[in-house]
Amino acid sequence: MNRRQFLRVAGGAALLGGVGTVGRSVAHPGPFEPLGSVAIDGAKEAVVSADGQTAYVAATTGYAVVDVSTPDRPEVLADRRDLLSDREDGPLRGIYDVKLDGETLVVVGPANPLPGAPSGVLVVDVSDPASPTELDFYETDFPIHNCFAADGRVYLTANDGEGNPLVVLDIASGDELGRWSLVSEDDRWADVRTSLWAIHDVWVRDGVAYIAHWDAGTWIVDVSDPANPAVITAIEPGDPTALADRSRTGLIRAGRTPPGNHHYVATNDDATLLGIGVESWAYEIENEDDTTELVGGPSGVSLWDISTPSDPTKLSTIDPPQSPEPTYGGVWTTAHNFDFHDGRLYTSWYRGGVKRHDITDPSDPVELAWWRDPETASFWTAQYAFPFADEGVFVASSWGVGDEDGALYTFPDHTGEQRNPPTLVSETTTESLVQTATSTPTGTAGDTPTTTGESRTETPGFGLAVGATALGAAGLWYRTRGRD
Structure with missing residues (x-):
């Protein structure tokens, strides 16, 4: 792979227009394509400094710092691997997320349970981005898939296989300031396998936490006093009760298909608009007449008016690109992480690429640009960076496809069309490839999994290949580490 690859031109006719009812804008002169890219092995989440000049990338076995100030030549300033390797149980592994609070970077892991490996929060001084200094490590007795850092606090997804709480730590001291658990609000969830109500991600603004709780929906919680959190409302x-008695295969199906699967949340700058990304796939079931069908499928990003936080109103949904193989073992085009900036929404769709939307009218989002290269790039996030020339720059991290390296891409922040874009579905396809069932078929149908292509083990979500097994292990791990 060319590590400074600007654009890989793939064959195929252009797939015109966005999926669903989202409108399209008039194209910017010239093709829409990456400005540049740089390879980062194991790239996952990326966050951008306040001035937009530097990107920090979670890289599975470590983290990378990238100078994006010259967007056509992004440059890795630092690449730190094998963190905490001097520990007997080191190194820190499974690093899927990093977050910034001013000039402090927090690096968390492992994303999924790794018995025998360290788990916790590594605090890094990045006042000199080219020379990050690791300050402290706060060990936890739970894995950390994602986190958020703000105002001297770090908010952790503490999926321990029991209460799955949101845990708040003081970054300077490592002291726990408070925690909140779904079962404290509705104890019926205690009867549901915790894999279905794992906290997948959290976003905090102005003392309010927005918690993506997978099949338990999104919860909005006042954490201004973390010792006394207070629920404001819940969305979907x-x-x-309906989830409590699922079989193992029923749990897998519920974890992969809508409804539920609230995966990522973020607000706009003034917290009047909330985006909820749903990560899902199609699932093959056998009907009583021995026929099979797909239920579920990839999901999108919904926009909610939260100007009155206690009374959210759904405004619109941006649908995902269609996939030629929408099952978990196929071609992923479901929603992943995203970012708001100044009336724009920047989204990532795995192999479905990255998109920009005009959301100045959030009830009617307009697609401005779409770029994809499904044979090379599978995008984890898209984040606005900084104004540049007469437009701007956003970045997007890819965790790679097959033997292709992970990478951080830079994109122009303008409207445009990709030249000769590869198609994701057949040109003759006019309808969704997936039929979404509104109820589970009778008998055992619906609990019979397909075995095709389900060997992938590195999973960004819960309720999937890790699912009940991993979070069951998390509970055992939690109890064992507590005894130790």
Whole structure:
């Protein structure tokens, strides 16, 4: 792979227009394509400094710092691997997330349970981005898939296989300031396998936490006093009674398909608009007449008016690109992480690419640009960086495809069309490849999994290949580490 690859031109006719009812804008002169890219092995989440000049990338076995100030020539300033390797149980592994609080970077892991490996929060001084200094490590007795850092605090997804709380630590001292658990609000969730209500991600603004709770929906919680969190409301909170008695294969199906699967949340700058990304796939079921069908499928990003936080109103949904193989073992085009900036929404869709939307009218989002290269790039996030020339720059991290390296891409922040974009589905396809069932078929149908292509083990979500097994292990791990 060319590590400074600007654009890989793939064959195929252009797939015109966005999926669903989202409108399209008039194209910017010239093709829409990356400005540049730089390879980063194991790239996952990326965050950008306040001035937009530097990107920090979680890289599975460490983290990388990238100078994006010259966007056509992004440059790795520092690449730190094998963190905490001097520990008997080191190194820190499974690093899927990093977050910034001013000039402090927090690096968390492992994303999924790794018995025998360290788990916790590594605090790094990045006042000199080219020479990060690791200050402290706060060990936890739970894995950390994602986190958020703000105002001297770090908010952790503490999926321990029991209460799955949100845990708040003081970054300077490592002291726990408070925690909140779903079962403290609705104890019926205690009867549901915790894999279905794992906290997948959290976003905090102005003392309010927005918590993506997978099949338990999104919860909005006042954490201004972390020792006394208070629920404001819940969005699409799910039905614990309906989920309580699922079989193992029923759990897998529920974890992979809508409804539920609230994966990522973020607000706009003034916290009047909330985006909820749903990560899902299609699932093959056998009907009683021995036929098979797909239920579920990739999901998108919904926009909610939260100007009155206690009374959110759904405004619109941006649908995902269609996939030729929408099952978990196929071609992923479901929503992943995203970012708001100044009336724009920047989204990532794995092999479905990255998109920009005009959301100045959030009830009617307009697609401005779409770029994808499904044979090379599978995008984890898209984040606005900084104004540049007469437009701007956003960055997007890819965790790679097959033997292709992970990378950080830079994109122009303008409207445009990709030249000769590769198609994701057949040109003759006019309808969704997936039929979404509104109820589970009778008998055992719906609990029979397909075995095709389900060997992938590195999973960004819960309720999937790791699913009940991993979070069951998390509970055992938690109890064992507590005894130790």
